[in-house]
Amino acid sequence: MARKETxxxxxxxxxxxxxxxxxxxxxxxxxxxxxxxxxxxFGVLLAIGFWIGHPIFLGILGFVLAFLAMAIIFGRRAERxxxxxxxxxxxxxxxxxxNVGRGWSVTPAVAMNRSQDVIHRAVGKAGVVLVxxxxxxxxxxxxxxxxxxMARIVAEVPVHDVIVGSGEGQVEIKKLRTTLxxxxxxxxxxxxxxxxxxxxxxxxxMSNMPIPKGPMPKGMRMPKGR
Numbered sequence: 001m002a003r004k005e006t007x008x009x010x011x012x013x014x015x016x017x018x019x020x021x022x023x024x025x026x027x028x029x030x031x032x033x034x035x036x037x038x039x040x041x042f043g044v045l046l047a048i049g050f051w052i053g054h055p056i057f058l059g060i061l062g063f064v065l066a067f068l069a070m071a072i073i074f075g076r077r078a079e080r081x082x083x084x085x086x087x088x089x090x091x092x093x094x095x096x097x098x099n100v101g102r103g104w105s106v107t108p109a110v111a112m113n114r115s116q117d118v119i120h121r122a123v124g125k126a127g128v129v130l131v132x133x134x135x136x137x138x139x140x141x142x143x144x145x146x147x148x149x150m151a152r153i154v155a156e157v158p159v160h161d162v163i164v165g166s167g168e169g170q171v172e173i174k175k176l177r178t179t180l181x182x183x184x185x186x187x188x189x190x191x192x193x194x195x196x197x198x199x200x201x202x203x204x205x206m207s208n209m210p211i212p213k214g215p216m217p218k219g220m221r222m223p224k225g226r
Contacts, residue, residue, distance in 0.1 A: 019078050026081035034074045042066040080174065093133045093164045094120050096176045103189075104180070105196050111142050119146055123196050126183035127158030131176065136163055154195050158186060 023030050042062040049058025094108035097120055104124040111119040117134025119142055130146050132139040143161045150159045160183060163170045171179050187195070 020074075023074070023078040023081040027077050030074065030077050030081075033077065034070050037073050038066040038070040041069045092173055093131050093176060094118075096173060097122050097131060097180075100124075100177050100180055103192075105192075107199070111146055113138065113142065117142060119143065121146075121199065122180060123192060123199065124180070125185035125187045125189070125192055126180070127160060127187060128154065128195065128199075129180055129183070130159065130161045131164060132161065133164040136165065136167060136170065139163055153198050157191075157195055 020030075042059075042065075045058045045062025045065060046055060049055035049062070052058070094106070097104070097106045097108070100106070100122065104122050107121045107123075109118050110121045110130075115135065115138060117138045118132070119139070120131045120133075122129040122131060128150055130143055130150075132143055143163075147159055147161065150157070162176070162179060164173055164176060166172055
């Protein structure tokens with residue numbers, strides 16, 4: 001066990017270092033902000049400790065809380081930086097959906113055209129959510145076609161649609177996960193499984209095409225005949 005933990009630590013430290021470098025590149029102020037939060041948190045707790053006559057206890061507590069606050073702030077800014085890099089890239093929504101959390105079954109690229117406008121499908125207790133990314137005008141017709149398909153297969157299940165983007169009526173990539181989690185839960189777990197089984201019987205583009213996971217290469221084209 002000791003050897004396993006020792007071998008895992010360098011990997012974790014390397015991952016943290018890579019995350020910091022990526023965040024620093026996108027958010028140059030991250031070091032100052034995180035350090036400032038830590039110093040202020042520790043300083044406030046230490047000052048309170050001197051004021052009430054327990055500087056050692058409050059100093060230790062301040063150190064722990066400062067570390068926690070720094071970790072939280074760094075995590076948020078790192079997430080924001082990651083979303084900033086992903087925004088606008090084909091397939092970015094699929095990468096976010098894959099990390100929505102437990103209770104959701106995600107099928108990337110259930111529909112796509114030659115312009116790389118794509119629709120992903122997520123199924124959970126909120127029902128079916130069609131997440132589209134690309135040109136909004138072209139996506140409207142694609143979403144309508146997918147909704148008709150859903151109506152034939154799972155007519156009793158709510159079907160939501162989301163277009164990822166920064167325009168009016170669209171959802172920014174950084175808010176996609178929150179948007180899905182805020183949807184009302186109307187299906188029991190057993191029904192979610194039934195819906196998934198029905199939809200999987202339809203097949204999808206991923207089972208017929210070598211589309212890589214995550215953001216798709218910009219040069220990729222749909223094969224003829226689709």
